Amino acid sequence: MSFAFMLAYVIQRVIQSALVLLVVGLVAFSMFRFVGDPVDNMLGQERTQADIDRLRTQLGLDQPFPVQYVKFLSGAAQGNFGVSYRQGRPVSEILVQRAPATLELAAVSGFLAITIGIGLGVFTAIRRNGFTANAIMSLSLIGVSLPTFLIGILLIYLFSVELGWLPSFGRGETVQIGWWSTGFLTESGLKALILPSITLGLYQMTLIMRLVRSEMLEVLRQDYIRFARARGLRDRAVNFRHALKNTLVPVITVTGLQLGSIIAFAIITETVFQWPGVGLLFINAIQFVDIPVMAAYLMLISVMFVGINLIVDLLYFAIDPRLRADRTKAH
């Protein structure tokens, strides 16, 4: 294992990630150029040419394209995405206000998807011919095939409309901790999280479960599992220490990508549940062609994806010693 090798690898990956972000930045920025002139929308009917010019200078629209792009990038890098056309407030301020709702929702969904997904995957693999395991597998088909919005609507119908147990929209009461608003600390906040997080996480959960199951079945056939059993190790050690760890290597990639898409798919769930997060913000921004908000959202999502990818790669290193070796040391 060599530290220098690992460092070189990480640096290489960081550079790749930066390139991806530059390209996304270009796409996001191009929206400004191609989706009409925002100044028209922003000023009312009684505008003067002076008003228009002042606003253009204020928004930096009078400068040449490359200058604007560089400004956009350097602004974005510092978390400055300009001013929302619709709300007239800095986009960064709006994002900071909205982000906790989405992040808490995504965190709960991701947590549910990973823990329940891996747990059920292992269970259905170990008891592969059991009745419960087969029932879970059949049910999971529903999770994969039903579209998110339908699951959301069904859950609302059952638990909000019919049973009246859980709220059908919004975050409930939130508590402000510094700039972060959390729904974890109030009863209504926690209740409000249940339906949306199930809706958002269900697809990922079933996907992770089915993947863990098939990988685990594959691993359980391996010689080293037979050898572990032949050495008299307990079932728990064989299944979890030996089999699960090997199962996780391929599962990590997919899981990482799934977590990225949880945040991206939050748009639909947030719309169904009127969840005041960045997804809903984005949907509203589209309706008003609020380009700075849309661009910021795009950048944010891509940073998230790229970041998760990077973490996934580093996790590989942590789990699989074969990758840490720069060359096989055979003695």
Place this chain on the structure above:
Amino acid sequence: MSEPILSIRNLTVEIPTRQGILRPVNGVSYDIGRGEILGVVGESGAGKSMAGNAVIGLLSPPARIAEGEIHVNGARIDQLKGDAMRRLRGKEIGMVFQDPLTSLNPLLRIGDQLTETILAHLPLSRSQAEERAVQALDEVGIPGAAERVNSYPHEFSGGMRQRVVIALALCAEPSLIIADEPTTALDVSVQAQIIALLKQLCRNRGTAVMLITHDMGVIAEAADRVAVMYAGKLVELGPVREVLTTPRHPYTDGLMGSTPLASRGKDRLHQIPGAMPRLDSLPQGCAFHPRCPYAQAQCKADPAPKLNEGEGAACWFPLPHATKVA
């Protein structure tokens, strides 16, 4: 003779299939004594591994022990289930697999794999177990054992890995080792070393060994006695010298003939014609008769006789008395 370590009596393994019940192991009986190495030979599919897996309780369903008894150190084990059987694995019965590249968990340090095995069976503290792990590696001839416990399997060569596998199989000091083709996957140059190591370790500790192999050279080198299997049955059993030099069953004779063995001269280098019958289409009478150059009417009609007192050949007309029919 003192009580054998392993005693198999009339062991029968069945696999129920749609076409009927298959018996990959069919009425096999033999003993292995303390410090004794029993070589088990036979063509592919003869049931050698099945018999080994039955002893260590690792038959994969639907295969199951249908008849017979297995005793280890005098205690009957074929009826043990679940945790009772698990305790014996590694502790009383160790197993060495064929391919050292795939028998070690690639994600765990070999020290950890050794330690967890030791802790599963012996009442030791973690640090004592770790000490013992180093000792176990040292005993199988891995240089720098104290550092090598921290290595991962991929950091070893094939031969070294098989040494690690042997250390793992022996680390809780089982009294019986089942070695299923332990050298088949190895480089020819290291095969002899591994066999010598296995032999030396088991002699020193008095471990009984069931050595499954295709390699008559390995048998000649290591085994004390030889068991020859054909289509699930034991067809010959005897001391290695006798079986190799004066085989009594025509099948054994054929097997020897198909192996270039220096002591037997070059003129005997030939293959047994035909192939072993499938278990679902065994012929009437002696299962070997369609391929046997000495087969007579009785061989086609009656099942082969049982081994006399567990030794000798299961044959109506054992060599060297049989005459070749034209």
